[in-house]
Amino acid sequence: GGGQLSVPPGFRFHPTEEELLYYYLKKKVSYEPIDLDVIREVDLNKLEPWELKEKCRIGSGPQNEWYFFSHKDKKYPTGTRTNRATAAGFWKATGRDKSIHLNSSKKIGLRKTLVFYTGRAPHGQKTEWIMHEYRLD
Template sequence: MAGGSGGGQLSVPPGFRFHPTEEELLYYYLRKKVSYEAIDLDVIREVDLNKLEPWDLKGPQNEWYFFSHKDKKYPTGTRTNRATAAGFWKATGRDKAIHFTSNDHSQRIGMRKTLVFYTGRAPHGHKTDWIMHEYRLDDDQHHHNSQFQVNPSSLTV
């Protein structure tokens, strides 16, 4: 499994599988990343998803996790640039709210957006089997840097 921002291999005990819940991804990993807090085990690497194609991100398992900065399409706009050299990520369906529950109290902490990779250029791209889930914290959950996203990506067979 690839390691943290250095991009090298991470040494983990035999049998270790990184399979966090959505709540753990948002509350533990992404919240800590944007707050510059230490994360105990460096298992999510940082990549620029606009400079890499999904097939270049593959790891030894069928699911991979990355931190990535949001790239704006226009300097003063709010639209996100999701284009790569070979294609683009297109949002599909509705965003899903992610809740954190403790002591029988549930609080929304963020959202999950599902994206599908298309080769070529919009609007004539060709749909592929690559799917990415993009997680973002609610405004009251991030403290310093709201540009980070965590992207667990998977190839669907």
């Protein structure tokens, strides 16, 4: 369902990148239970960034970060490129992927940074919306 997730007063969800990858994402892809299931699953192609605020809200306090799981949507059935378009715009990768290491040693995954543009590529209008996409190695 939509709306906010009910958590105790004062609860803040502020995981490290290692926790996001090694605990939440690893358990999610392994179909293992997560102790407090606070990360929603959404279809990024059907939601605009500003709609994620309500869909992925945790608790009632002010929030400027939202966490969610989303399956990658292929641009073409046989291709490797990801479709990152929505009705209002598109997510565009920026910079290079950053390696995430467990305990500063073992590489466990990567972080890709994307910026949302309204309109259609290549003439989109850059917005303030930023997304960090994590994937396991």
